[in-house]
Amino acid sequence: MNRENGARTLVLGIGNLLIGDEGVGCKTVEELSRRYIMPPGVACVDGGTAGFELLSMIDNKEHVILIDALRNDMEPGTVVMVEGEHVPKAFLARTTPHQLGICDVLAAAQLCDTMPKRLTLFGVEPKQMDVGIGLSPQVEAGMEKIISAVVDQLRHFGYEVKHNGIKSEH
Amino acid sequence: MARKITIDPVTRIEGHLRIDCEVENGLVTNAWSSGQMWRGIEIILKGRDPRDAWAYTQRICGVCTTVHAIASVRAVEDALQLEIPLNAQFIRNMIVGAHGIHDHMVHFYQLCALDWVDIVSATTADARTTAALGQKLSNWKGNSYQEIKAVQDRLKKFIGSGQLGIFASGYWGHPAMRLTPEVNLLAATHYLQALEYQRKINQVVAILGSKTPHIQNLAVGGVTNPINPDSPSNLTIEKLFHIKTLIDEVGDFIKQAMLSDVAAIGAYYADWTGYGAGVLNYLSVPDMPMDSKCTTFALSGGYIPGGDLSKFTPIANQKEAMLYNNIKESIKHSWYNGNWDRSPYEEDTVPNYTGYDYDSKYSWVKAPTFMGKPAQVGPLPHVVAMYLSGHAATKTYVDATLQNVSTLAGTTVGIEALHSTIGRIAARVIRCAVLYDTMNVQWQALVDNIGKGDFDTFNTPVFPRGEQRGTGFHEAPRGTLSHWIVIENGKIKNYQAVVPSTWNAGPRNGEDALGPYEASLVGNPIADAELPLEVLRTVHSFDPCLACAIHLVDGKKTPLSKVKVL
Numbered sequence: 111m112n113r114e115n116g117a118r119t120l121v122l123g124i125g126n127l128l129i130g131d132e133g134v135g136c137k138t139v140e141e142l143s144r145r146y147i148m149p150p151g152v153a154c155v156d157g158g159t160a161g162f163e164l165l166s167m168i169d170n171k172e173h174v175i176l177i178d179a180l181r182n183d184m185e186p187g188t189v190v191m192v193e194g195e196h197v198p199k200a201f202l203a204r205t206t207p208h209q210l211g212i213c214d215v216l217a218a219a220q221l222c223d224t225m226p227k228r229l230t231l232f233g234v235e236p237k238q239m240d241v242g243i244g245l246s247p248q249v250e251a252g253m254e255k256i257i258s259a260v261v262d263q264l265r266h267f268g269y270e271v272k273h274n275g276i277k278s279e280h
Numbered sequence: 281m282a283r284k285i286t287i288d289p290v291t292r293i294e295g296h297l298r299i300d301c302e303v304e305n306g307l308v309t310n311a312w313s314s315g316q317m318w319r320g321i322e323i324i325l326k327g328r329d330p331r332d333a334w335a336y337t338q339r340i341c342g343v344c345t346t347v348h349a350i351a352s353v354r355a356v357e358d359a360l361q362l363e364i365p366l367n368a369q370f371i372r373n374m375i376v377g378a379h380g381i382h383d384h385m386v387h388f389y390q391l392c393a394l395d396w397v398d399i400v401s402a403t404t405a406d407a408r409t410t411a412a413l414g415q416k417l418s419n420w421k422g423n424s425y426q427e428i429k430a431v432q433d434r435l436k437k438f439i440g441s442g443q444l445g446i447f448a449s450g451y452w453g454h455p456a457m458r459l460t461p462e463v464n465l466l467a468a469t470h471y472l473q474a475l476e477y478q479r480k481i482n483q484v485v486a487i488l489g490s491k492t493p494h495i496q497n498l499a500v501g502g503v504t505n506p507i508n509p510d511s512p513s514n515l516t517i518e519k520l521f522h523i524k525t526l527i528d529e530v531g532d533f534i535k536q537a538m539l540s541d542v543a544a545i546g547a548y549y550a551d552w553t554g555y556g557a558g559v560l561n562y563l564s565v566p567d568m569p570m571d572s573k574c575t576t577f578a579l580s581g582g583y584i585p586g587g588d589l590s591k592f593t594p595i596a597n598q599k600e601a602m603l604y605n606n607i608k609e610s611i612k613h614s615w616y617n618g619n620w621d622r623s624p625y626e627e628d629t630v631p632n633y634t635g636y637d638y639d640s641k642y643s644w645v646k647a648p649t650f651m652g653k654p655a656q657v658g659p660l661p662h663v664v665a666m667y668l669s670g671h672a673a674t675k676t677y678v679d680a681t682l683q684n685v686s687t688l689a690g691t692t693v694g695i696e697a698l699h700s701t702i703g704r705i706a707a708r709v710i711r712c713a714v715l716y717d718t719m720n721v722q723w724q725a726l727v728d729n730i731g732k733g734d735f736d737t738f739n740t741p742v743f744p745r746g747e748q749r750g751t752g753f754h755e756a757p758r759g760t761l762s763h764w765i766v767i768e769n770g771k772i773k774n775y776q777a778v779v780p781s782t783w784n785a786g787p788r789n790g791e792d793a794l795g796p797y798e799a800s801l802v803g804n805p806i807a808d809a810e811l812p813l814e815v816l817r818t819v820h821s822f823d824p825c826l827a828c829a830i831h832l833v834d835g836k837k838t839p840l841s842k843v844k845v846l
Contacts, residue, residue: 127339128324158339158494162386166479189846214390218475221438232846241323255846 117153119173119269120226121260122164124157124212131186131236131249135177138253142260147272152264164215165224173228175263176212177256179249180233187248189255192231200231230263232256285809297785297824299797300638301815303806308815311794311801312638313785315645322629325775330356330767331500331741333775337763338494340777346379346485347756348763348777349498355763356500356741358599359750363572365736368502370726371488371515373568373578374523375495376754377719378484381530383757384659384712385481387823388538389474392705393467395817396545397459400452402468403436405461414466417544420536422473423466431469451813459548467545470537477533480526484719487519502738507730517727524723531716534709542709543681546702547688556701556818558800559654560587562661563783565598567755568718570725574598578718580669581662581755583650587699592668598753607762607778609646610790621649621790624764624776625749647786647795648778656796657759657783658822660698660707666714667695673717677710701800704821743770756780758823784822797822 123139126132136156143154157164168174180200182190192200198220201213219225234252245253264271286300302310321340325333334352338345350372357364364372407429414423451457459467488505489495497503508514546553562584566577575597582594595603610621617630636642647654655661666674678695685706686693697703752763759780766774786795794802797819804814 128321128336156494158345160345160494162382162390162478163482163485165475166482169479184845191844191846193844218390221434222472222475223434241321243324259846 117151118171119152119175119264119267120167120171121152121154121175121177121264122157122167123155123177124159124164125178126159127243128241130238130240130242130244131234131246132179132239133243134179134234134236134245134249134253137245138177138256138260141253142257145257145274145276146261147274148264149269149271152269152271161212162215162218164212165218168215168219168226169224171226173230173267174226175260176229176231177260178212178231178233179236179239180231182233182235184235185248186235186237186246187250187252188235189252189259190233190235191259192233194229197229197231200233232259283809285806285812285815297819299801299815299819301801301804301806301812303809303812306806308801308804308806311798312642313645313787313795313797313819314636314643315785321777322775325772328772329770330359330743330765330772333765333772334498334500335494337777346375346489346495347754347761349495350376351752351754351756351761351763351777352765353498353500354598354752354754355750355765356752356767357750358752359748359765359767360500360741360743362501362741363739364569364574365502365734365739366572366729367505367507367726367734368737369569369572369574370722370729371503371505371737372498373722374719374726375485375488375497376568377715377722378481378488378527380715380757381481381534381712381719382478382485384708384715385474385478385534385538387757388542388705388709388712389471392820392823393471393541393545395451395813395820396457396549397467397471398452398454398457398464399435399468399471400439401457401459401461402465403432403439403461405432405465407432407465410462410465410469413462414469417466418536418540420533420540422469422533422537428465428469431472432465434472435468451811451816454811454813455807456813456817459545463544463548467541470541473533473537477530481530484523484526487523488515499738501741502736505737507735507737520723520727524720527716527719527723531713531720534713534716538709539677539681539713540684542706543684543688546681546685546693546706549702550685550689550691550693552702552817553693553697553700555804555814556704556800556821557587557699558798558802559656559794559796560699561585561650561653561655562587562664563650563655563657563760564662564665565595565603565753565755565760567598567753568722569598578721579662579714579755580666580671581760582665582669583655584661584664584668585651585653589664589668589695592665594665594669598751603753604751604762606651607648608652609648609776609778609782611646612790612792613641613787614643614646615641616646619790624762624778625766625774627774627776629776643787645782645786647789648783649789652791654786654789654793654795654799655783657780658704658708659711659757659759660704661759662755663707663710663714664695664698671714673714674710677713681706681710701804701818701821708823743767745769747773759783781822781824785824797824 123135125135198216237246300312334349338349411425564581566581568578
């Protein structure tokens with residue numbers, strides 16, 4: 111069935127593709143899947159704006175890497191990394207069209223003891239959040255940083271992530 | 281002297297809703313519901329290929345993904361007068377049913393139960409007494425002492441480690457909380473078990489829709505699931521039987537745990553049958569088409585004016601002029617240019633934010649009307665309509681639930697009790713059970729039709745030159761949803777979505793009549809104006825979800841503590 115069920119590591123992009131930079135999580139996962147050949151232990155999933163459907167995706171994962179737009183009053187395009195127990199708190203402190211959903215999903219996972227051993231969030235400070243499809247140049251640059259950081263992390267944990275020769279153009 | 285309280289945001293999930301109430305002598309005397317985000321799906325869709333619209337619309341919202349996809353393909357199919365193969369109807373109906381069950385379960389346990397159930401109190405319960413209580417209420421296998429004790433231990437550990445704050449809201453210990461520790465523990469046990477059954481029903485969506493959360497198998501003209509009973513890559517008999525097993529496992533949980541939980545909550549909070557009725561014009565549409573031309577439906581719908589059940593008017597199908605001719609939206613109190621009441625086909629969307637003004641414009645949500653009046657949509661209007669039209673499964677579940685509540689509360693509780701905050705919650709659980717029954721009907725119809733040798737799933741759409749108009753109706757988990765499309769020379773010329781949360785959360789209309797949220801709050805008791813749990817109970821009973829009614833948000837400005845800048 112779904113490939114993500116067999117994987118131990120999940121790269122999960124979340125966000126709304128229809129609201130400009132809000133879609134950066136989805137777009138990053140799309141680019142990762144396009145440019146790299148992921149090993150069987152890694153699944154890249156576009157979680158979109160989903161809520162509780164995501165709970166089953168993080169079941170039995172050792173490591174979940176979340177990617178999302180995160181408003182934190184920084185320069186647009188700034189990329190931050192949040193880890194472990196600070197990840198749910200990062201979502202709790204913010205309201206976006208989907209993030210309270212993620213917060214509740216993580217709470218449910220904690221209650222069920224299905225939280226992954228490692229949890230990493232890469233957040234990008236958005237610039238434009240108007241209705242429309244496409245990222246601002248600043249956030250697109252931020253996305254490139256995240257793509258490198260995710261690939262580095264996966265390689266650090268022993269995964270063989272091969273570039274398939276596709277250049278970075280969107 | 282009336283005091284104003286503002287709750288902003290109200291929703292635990294999805295979107296940004298602001299509620300203002302005037303409170304006097306412990307009662308709400310006036311209310312305003314405001315969507316604080318601006319919507320604009322039509323801006324994205326103008327000029328695009330109508331065959332692609334559904335893939336965009338299912339991205340509007342994270343809770344209602346598939347429902348916007350379904351309404352969108354139906355709108356285009358209506359404009360083209362396109363027939364849909366039977367297999368495609370049944371597969372779509374099963375996706376819709378599974379999604380609805382998932383949505384109702386998440387709402388009841390994860391999003392609304394915590395307004396009534398105190399999980400801190402659950403840790404003080406006696407687990408054996410709780411198990412005995414559970415076994416008295418139903419035969420549910422998950423009511424064993426071992427299971428309940430394990431949940432209680434897990435809760436104690438969770439609360440003890442200081443993680444409770446992760447729940448976005450919670451009114452532990454509030455004076456309006458009234459369940460005994462044992463009932464709280466039983467509900468908390470089912471809260472955790474519900475997560476397991478949500479996974480199972482979501483698998484049905486994943487198998488049929490090829491993927492979740494955003495399904496991939498839809499197409500204008502049908503579905504893209506190739507049916508071949510033998511080929512493993514297709515929808516096989518083996519997969520169909522796996523789906524059937526999942527449906528039945530979830531059905532047992534709904535019938536034995538969820539229905540008894542809502543009856544217990546209804547009995548303990550019987551006074552809440554007296555609050556939260558609000559707008560009593562009930563609108564719902566028939567759904568789950570059973571033929572290729574969409575003339576007969578497995579679930580009925582209709583209109584009830586003013587709560588008068590004797591005036592019920594059935595709506596036989598989704599293409600009745602009585603339906604689409606009577607829907608309008610008003611912007612008198614919404615932040616758009618002008619002041620009109622228009623059919624969605626004729627609307628424009630020109631935002632004009634003028635600040636929050638109680639007497640004038642105060643919301644991004646438009647105010648829909650049916651026959652010139654606000655209407656309530658959702659499981660409550662739908663269940664009442666199905667009950668009145670004699671839908672057998674609905675009648676069974678409604679009567680049994682009212683009987684259970686009456687026995688537990690020691691008083692007779694009739695169908696009129698459904699016009700209330702607690703009735704709205706009960707109707708959602710009943711609808712969940714009805715959807716389970718209907719899933720079986722759809723499954724059997726699909727298997728029978730494949731058995732006849734019909735493997736068709738798709739009719740190719742053809743776009744003529746000139747203009748076509750279509751509406752796609754869907755009775756979604758939160759109520760009546762409609763997508764309105766104007767196509768010109770094969771491209772989208774106008775697109776509007778009139779969503780359930782717009783119907784319910786809308787502001788005052790062109791004649792200053794209160795919207796359903798607003799009207800339902802007037803008369804609510806408030807024990808503590810600093811902690812207005814009662815307001816949340818009533819608003820949450822509608823299952824608010826505003827991401828689709830509107831969009832984005834400015835986050836709270838709490839600095840992140842532990843971040844590393846890359």
